[in-house]
Amino acid sequence: MTADVSAYGHPYGHPPHVTAALMMRGIFQEARARLTAGAAAPVVPEGHPNAMPQLTEEPGAPGAPAAAAEPDLLRWATAGSVDDGKSTLVGRLLHDSKSVLADQLEAVSRASSGEGPDLALLTDGLRAEREQGITIDVAYRYFATPRRRFILADTPGHVQYTRNMVTGASTAALTVILVDARKGVVEQTRRHAAVAALLRVPHVVLAVNKMDLAGYEEAVFASIAAEFTRFATGLGVPGVTAIPISALAGDNVVEPSTRMDWYRGPTVLEHLENVPVAEEGGEGDPDAPARFPVQYVIRTGDVRRYAGQLASGALRVGDRVTVLPSGRSTTVTGIDVLGTETGAARAPQSAALRLADDLDVSRGDLVVPARALPTVSRDIDAAVCHLHERPLRPGDHVLLKHTTRTVRAVVRRIAGTGRLALNEIGQVQLRTAEPVAFDAYAASRRTGSFVLIDPGDGATLAAGMTGETAPELPDANG
Numbered sequence: 001m002t003a004d005v006s007a008y009g010h011p012y013g014h015p016p017h018v019t020a021a022l023m024m025r026g027i028f029q030e031a032r033a034r035l036t037a038g039a040a041a042p043v044v045p046e047g048h049p050n051a052m053p054q055l056t057e058e059p060g061a062p063g064a065p066a067a068a069a070e071p072d073l074l075r076w077a078t079a080g081s082v083d084d085g086k087s088t089l090v091g092r093l094l095h096d097s098k099s100v101l102a103d104q105l106e107a108v109s110r111a112s113s114g115e116g117p118d119l120a121l122l123t124d125g126l127r128a129e130r131e132q133g134i135t136i137d138v139a140y141r142y143f144a145t146p147r148r149r150f151i152l153a154d155t156p157g158h159v160q161y162t163r164n165m166v167t168g169a170s171t172a173a174l175t176v177i178l179v180d181a182r183k184g185v186v187e188q189t190r191r192h193a194a195v196a197a198l199l200r201v202p203h204v205v206l207a208v209n210k211m212d213l214a215g216y217e218e219a220v221f222a223s224i225a226a227e228f229t230r231f232a233t234g235l236g237v238p239g240v241t242a243i244p245i246s247a248l249a250g251d252n253v254v255e256p257s258t259r260m261d262w263y264r265g266p267t268v269l270e271h272l273e274n275v276p277v278a279e280e281g282g283e284g285d286p287d288a289p290a291r292f293p294v295q296y297v298i299r300t301g302d303v304r305r306y307a308g309q310l311a312s313g314a315l316r317v318g319d320r321v322t323v324l325p326s327g328r329s330t331t332v333t334g335i336d337v338l339g340t341e342t343g344a345a346r347a348p349q350s351a352a353l354r355l356a357d358d359l360d361v362s363r364g365d366l367v368v369p370a371r372a373l374p375t376v377s378r379d380i381d382a383a384v385c386h387l388h389e390r391p392l393r394p395g396d397h398v399l400l401k402h403t404t405r406t407v408r409a410v411v412r413r414i415a416g417t418g419r420l421a422l423n424e425i426g427q428v429q430l431r432t433a434e435p436v437a438f439d440a441y442a443a444s445r446r447t448g449s450f451v452l453i454d455p456g457d458g459a460t461l462a463a464g465m466t467g468e469t470a471p472e473l474p475d476a477n478g
């Protein structure tokens with residue numbers, strides 16, 4: 001798969017599935033890289049049920065500079081307790097928006113007993129496939145409508161929920177949290193809201209599902225929406241959009257419901273199609289300082305160029321930049337995007353830079369504007385979500401993977417009980433063997449996040465958000 005992963009010597013690679021090790025950079029980036037580069041090859045293998053031809057027909061893709069935030073691409077995730085209807089919702093969305101391949105639908109119809117197709121089968125088929133692998137937690141589903149393309153991190157609900165949600169939501173611009181209208185806000189819902197808040201997912205949708213089983217009553221919806229919004233707002237979730245739906249009957253998923261005329265808001269799809277994707281601190285934020293993690297060095301004769309993908313902000317020829325962690329400064333003398341000399345590049349474009357001075361720049365270095373430096377330190381304090389069966393303990397030796405850089409680190413302190421079990425989120429202090437250049441997660445999701453890796457077997461142990469405070473969460477293993 002990506003050169004990145006093999007850099008620490010572990011042969012992951014199950015596209016379109018992804019292991020948690022790829023979480024922060026992930027297949028999203030591969031997808032994005034391909035899309036912005038206008039690559040002809042689809043992100044998912046040809047013939048796979050997820051292989052949506054629309055992906056390669058991005059308007060103006062080849063050669064066209066990527067729009068700052070790729071307004072036509074939304075990355076999103078779903079969350080909800082077991083049986084709240086995640087699979088049915090996604091199936092309904094694909095079905096009603098005609099975003100599913102015809103042969104797949106036919107197979108589902110044949111497999112379903114009863115009247116309509118069992119929409120959960122559309123996603124459960126993929127899930128079974130995914131569950132064959134131990135480390136595979138999230139399947140990425142690609143679909144498109146005429147308005148927008150979507151990448152959905154489809155997470156199984158029943159087990160290891162937090163891990164999956166962290167994996168799925170960390171790069172998402174939106175997450176849909178489902179509740180069952182008959183049950184309302186439950187412990188799990190609060191936990192999902194807390195994780196969404198921690199990950200700073202910019203848009204949270206509360207889908208109050210199974211409204212058909214609640215008589216399509218406005219009062220039922222209103223009280224659940226009010227309770228959730230109060231709770232989520234208290235956690236710092238910027239905005240909640242609550243939508244009453246029946247995933248099974250198709251109310252307010254793609255088409256507006258005729259049975260809930262008291263609801264005037266958007267359907268789920270309308271909302272997905274219209275929600276703004278540029279977020280503060282995100283790759284599309286025009287005010288964010290430039291962050292350019294060097295992926296590899298290209299040598300042609302005497303000329304050296306540094307290739308990578310802008311994690312945030314923009315770089316221009318003439319910019320005074322500092323290369324971290326060394327701290328040396330120089331000037332950008334050339335920028336190549338898609339093999340063409342350009343004056344500038346902006347996130348999320350991939351680019352190759354030329355620098356005025358012959359500095360010793362290598363993979364894992366971070367090129368930043370000299371006037372807007374991140375923190376450079378060997379000490380990292382972060383909210384960490386533990387993703388492995390083996391608990392994390394002080395004294396543990398790990399590899400810390402941050403953007404394109406992997407360094408050795410040791411766990412110095414874990415607040416509270418002093419250990420982190422699977423799915424727990426806690427405050428962790430780390431000391432790295434070499435300085436790392438990072439931002440606060442609040443300022444930049446990309447340069448403020450990292451994963452911890454087991455140096456022995458390459459397993460992903462944990463995901464961290466620098467400078468964040470771990471929330472108090474109910475019920476760690478929901």
Ligand SMILES: Nc1nc2c(ncn2[C@@H]2O[C@H](COP(=O)(O)OP(=O)(O)OP(=O)(O)O)[C@@H](O)[C@H]2O)c(=O)[nH]1
Pocket residue numbers: 080081082083084085086087088089120156157158209210211212213245246247248249
């Ligand atoms: N009446 C009614 N039933 C629904 C609705 N949405 C889903 N269901 C049913 O609820 C059950 C669970 O739906 P799923 O879509 O499998 O739920 P899930 O959240 O994906 O559950 P996991 O796969 O276990 O995570 C199925 O029997 C669905 O048919 C709805 O809007 N109304």
